[in-house]
Amino acid sequence: MPEGHSVHRIARQFDRNFIGKTLHASSPQGRFAEGAAVLDGREAVSVKAVGKQMFLEAEGDLWLRVHLGLYGAWDFAGEILLDPTIASANGRMGQTNQRGTDPDLLDDAQILDDVGENSLASIGAPRRTRVHVRMSEQTKGLEDEGAEWPPPIVGQVRLRLMTDITAADLRGPTACVLQTPDEMLATVAKLGPDPLVGDPAENEERFVRAVRKKGTAIALLLMDQSVVSGIGNVYRAEMLYRARLNPHTPGKAVPEEIVRQLWEDWARLLPLGVETGQMMTMDDLSPADYRAAMASRDDRHWVYHRAGLPCRVCGTEIVLEELGARKLYWCPRCQA
Incomplete structure (x- = not known):
């Protein structure tokens, strides 16, 4: 999706x-x-x-x-x-990470996603x-x-x-x-906050309140469009890993500072995805690793689509399970 x-x-x-x-x-x-x-x-x-x-x-x-x-x-x-704020069709783009774009890593060669995600x-x-x-x-x-x-x-x-x-x-x-x-307006009112729409502080508070009052697993809440808008299967798995959070943790049991960390991470990742057209969720890559990641989704994520492969950090086998009729990828050690 x-x-x-x-x-x-x-x-x-x-x-x-x-x-x-x-x-x-x-x-x-x-x-x-x-x-x-x-x-x-x-x-x-x-x-x-x-x-x-x-x-x-x-x-x-x-x-x-x-x-x-x-x-x-x-x-x-x-x-x-x-749109000058997003990557062009020929795939020319530079390194983009949590700190922004590094002009020293710009390259004229094409960086084309293998399934055309940045098309x-x-x-x-x-x-x-x-x-x-x-x-x-x-x-x-x-x-x-x-x-x-x-x-x-x-x-x-x-x-x-x-x-x-x-x-x-x-x-x-x-x-x-x-x-x-x-x-x-009624349709929009039913949707959860979107980091690129509306007041940032109000959006964060809406997200925190929605998560902290529910006993539903946080992995399900992140996919609930009435809780937060725009997150799908890829961003869900990656954000939970980045937070080192067990996906089965009930929302109300997630510490408030971690809930806010999730929101802040989404507020960083979404604009990067808009700019590049790709769901880049790994930080601080070398130029070569960044180019490989931009060309192939398999090199772009921590856990998504890596079932059975070793965790990039601890080496534990990445688990794939079904939750809410969608595939969930996570590391049982890093996210214990």
């Missing part, structure tokens, strides 16, 4: 390429035909991400709510204006193919003046949004619905 960083990247992509422009909307698949007809011809006014959901405002007090779920993705085509062309669930992207004049490479326009429909496209030069195709979402302003 796409986690919070991906949805924030999608929102920024829409902000740069669709806001202030007239939307041409259609539903090639047909399942959102009525909604697309309502959207068609309206100007895109604003966009925001909260956790794993994106909200696109159109003129006339209308909101499009999209939840990608397990399999959803947005595929972009045409001329794309890059400009497709954001969401991994895709084997990518829709063609013709970069704008503000970027370099990937230009192809002979590309077909509008791009052909590929697969089951729930919703296609277009401007005169940019297209965005939505495939496989859990939710794609139109809402009134009140309905949108």
Whole structure:
């Protein structure tokens, strides 16, 4: 499932390429035909991400709510204006860690994720193919003046949004619905705090209160979108390891300082994920190790997807179990 960083990247992509422009909307698949007809011809006014959901405002007090779920993705085509705060499609980026970006480690060579997680062309669930992207004049490479326009429909496209030069195709979402302003606000009100939305201090207190009052395992609470927004399976496992916290500990039994540490860690990791397009959770890597991590998820995490392999710190075999119908990875020694 796409986690919070991906949805924030999608929102920024829409902000740069669709806001202030007239939307041409259609539903090639047909399942959102009525909604697309309502959207068609309206100007895109604003966009925001909260956790794993994106909200696109159109003129006339209308909101499009999209939840990608397990399999959803947005595929972009045409001329794309890059958000300068996130990594570009060609994968050029430098070392990013808890202290920020180190300019001495910038490299012109490509650092491309093996499943395209940092792709400009497709954001969401991994895709084997990518829709063609013709970069704008503000970027370099990937230009192809002979590309077909509008791009052909590929697969089951729930919703296609277009401007005169940019297209965005939505495939496989859990939710794609139109809402009134009140309905949108009611949806957001049910979501837990997102470090990139709202007041930082208030967000932290909301998270601490929600965790400390529940007897539910902390591993389940971190995945509960009413407790905290945006955390999925990868970030959940990694944050618990980074805190050296047993995933089965009841929320109310987790010391308050550890709960705050979890929030502070999420508030660091989420912006890094938005910037790079990848869920980097290891710190202080050498340049070579960082490049390997950016190219392969298996080199990027402490415990996630490492079942049966030795813990990077203590050597104990990483455990895989099912909790809440999702896979949980953890080290039984470091997180005892």
